[in-house]
Amino acid sequence: MDLSISKKISTIERDYITDLLVHGTRLDGRGFLEYREIKIDAGPMLKADGSARVFLGDTQACVGVKFETGSPFPETPNEGVVTAMAELVPFASPMYESGPPDESAIELARVVDRGIRHSDIIEKSRLVLVPGEEVFLLYVDIYYISHNGNPWDAASLAALCALKSTMIPNLENQEVMGKKYLVPVGDPQPLGIEDYPVTITFAKIGENMIVDPALMEELICDARISFCINKNSLITSMQKNGSGTFTTDELIKCAKNARDLAPALQQLAKDYERDLTNM
Amino acid sequence: MPLVPEMPPEKIFREDGLRLDGRTPTQLRDLRIEIGVLKNADGSAMVCHGKNRIIAGAYGPREVHPRHLAESDTGILQVQYRMSTFSVPERKTPAPGRREKEISMVVQRALEPVLFLEQYPNSTIDIFIQVMTADGGTRCASITAAALALADMGIPMRDLVTGVAVGKINGQIILDLADKEDKWEEGAADMPVAVMMNEKKITLLQLDGQVSVDEMEEMLNLALEGGKQIYEMQKEALRQKYNSELVGR
Numbered sequence: 409m410d411l412s413i414s415k416k417i418s419t420i421e422r423d424y425i426t427d428l429l430v431h432g433t434r435l436d437g438r439g440f441l442e443y444r445e446i447k448i449d450a451g452p453m454l455k456a457d458g459s460a461r462v463f464l465g466d467t468q469a470c471v472g473v474k475f476e477t478g479s480p481f482p483e484t485p486n487e488g489v490v491t492a493m494a495e496l497v498p499f500a501s502p503m504y505e506s507g508p509p510d511e512s513a514i515e516l517a518r519v520v521d522r523g524i525r526h527s528d529i530i531e532k533s534r535l536v537l538v539p540g541e542e543v544f545l546l547y548v549d550i551y552y553i554s555h556n557g558n559p560w561d562a563a564s565l566a567a568l569c570a571l572k573s574t575m576i577p578n579l580e581n582q583e584v585m586g587k588k589y590l591v592p593v594g595d596p597q598p599l600g601i602e603d604y605p606v607t608i609t610f611a612k613i614g615e616n617m618i619v620d621p622a623l624m625e626e627l628i629c630d631a632r633i634s635f636c637i638n639k640n641s642l643i644t645s646m647q648k649n650g651s652g653t654f655t656t657d658e659l660i661k662c663a664k665n666a667r668d669l670a671p672a673l674q675q676l677a678k679d680y681e682r683d684l685t686n687m
Numbered sequence: 688m689p690l691v692p693e694m695p696p697e698k699i700f701r702e703d704g705l706r707l708d709g710r711t712p713t714q715l716r717d718l719r720i721e722i723g724v725l726k727n728a729d730g731s732a733m734v735c736h737g738k739n740r741i742i743a744g745a746y747g748p749r750e751v752h753p754r755h756l757a758e759s760d761t762g763i764l765q766v767q768y769r770m771s772t773f774s775v776p777e778r779k780t781p782a783p784g785r786r787e788k789e790i791s792m793v794v795q796r797a798l799e800p801v802l803f804l805e806q807y808p809n810s811t812i813d814i815f816i817q818v819m820t821a822d823g824g825t826r827c828a829s830i831t832a833a834a835l836a837l838a839d840m841g842i843p844m845r846d847l848v849t850g851v852a853v854g855k856i857n858g859q860i861i862l863d864l865a866d867k868e869d870k871w872e873e874g875a876a877d878m879p880v881a882v883m884m885n886e887k888k889i890t891l892l893q894l895d896g897q898v899s900v901d902e903m904e905e906m907l908n909l910a911l912e913g914g915k916q917i918y919e920m921q922k923e924a925l926r927q928k929y930n931s932e933l934v935g936r
């Protein structure tokens with residue numbers, strides 16, 4: 409189970425894709441800075457406190473958010489806890505096997521996690537129930553269900569939409585049947601997010617840099633780089649992977665392109681609302 | 688301090704005799720089926736049954752990994768049933784539990800009778816089932832979805848398999864239990880059934896609760912009635928997929 413299964417690609421396919429790029433086109437006819445069609449399924453998972461299913465072409469990522477309550481970390485007593493987990497479901501690709509998350513699943517979760525964390529997406533006090541003692545723990549759980557390239561951007565956008573749609577209740581200490589519990593009072597309220605960080609990934613094939621690599625492009629790329637861009641056009645996290653290299657000029661060019669592509673993705677998340685009418 | 692656990696409802700039937708979600712005792716929940724929802728699986732289906740939302744994907748027949756599981760005179764069927772962490776009211780840990788392992792096994796046994804596994808020596812057919820939302824009767828809906836994933840894969844099958852639950856609440860026999868009905872404890876029983884509808888052969892049967900033999904007979908008959916409706920919807924969903932494929936050509 410590995411997202412980088414490059415040895416399975418034939419030289420002919422590799423050369424063909426590389427050649428196309430040299431002539432200015434891509435396998436599926438897209439421009440170098442063009443995303444595949446993005447669709448968001450708004451009504452997927454009713455037991456989650458927030459959720460979204462994002463399609464990036466044939467790539468699909470499902471994210472559900474659940475809250476629990478518990479103790480804060482000792483070093484951040486006045487902040488809630490947000491944790492991201494990712495699982496590559498075996499039906500996403502015939503190359504996956506079942507088992508605990510491997511390094512590519514962990515990397516995916518961490519790329520999403522850092523994007524959220526360094527953007528201060530949730531106001532810190534929003535998740536505090538009793539300072540230093542009791543806080544909300546938010547679990548952002550990613551299920552990558554169809555692998556056709558670029559899980560990072562799909563999962564990040566799904567996580568952002570899921571958080572945007574998350575509702576949490578007001579909790580009060582109450583005694584229920586002789587035991588002390590935290591009891592929801594009134595209707596759940598929107599968690600409310602303050603920023604819209606989105607992840608934008610480029611693959612480098614030969615001398616060319618293309619956004620949103622499709623599966624074949626991802627499998628043959630020399631290297632890739634993901635930028636997380638927030639609403640103020642700041643880069644809030646980066647992740648380089650693959651055994652190839654980038655020059656500084658290439659990186660700056662990609663960063664500028666990421667900055668220009670971000671607002672359109674952010675708008676999708678801003679417009680997102682969960683459909684709670686079951687079907 | 689822990690969060691207050693979900694409280695059971697005070698009543699399970701409404702004043703007008705209908706169930707909490709407005710159904711009659713013998714009425715199914717809404718059912719929506721989509722075939723071919725995953726690009727890379729050889730066959731796939733999504734079943735939305737009530738609030739249940741389940742995706743099944745199938746691969747094969749293909750080489751067995753690890754090799755020692757292969758059988759030289761027949762193919763094998765491997766099933767993995769998993770609940771997503773956010774599919775239930777309280778977050779489930781990601782690691783599979785005893786319940787998921789048992790359900791994987793009984794679902795495998797429920798599907799094997801429709802396959803010609805002896806045609807695929809040394810090979811495996813793998814089915815992966817992921818529950819995105821659970822609302823009672825997930826093993827039945829999983830079987831309904833998995834059978835469709837197998838059909839979508841295009842391998843020969845004796846029949847589809849249809850999953851349907853029947854149960855009893857306060858002595859009243861009901862079809863297709865929702866989550867709240869499933870958790871009701873007074874005079875209650877829950878009986879998941881899977882059936883090959885053409886020959887009315889039962890491929891899965893479990894029971895949780897107490898029933899008399901007469902009640903069991905009544906429940907089995909009701910399961911067949913409900914199963915028939917689901918079976919028709921399964922076939923219709925397959926027809927739709929192939930119609931649209933032909934039109935697209």
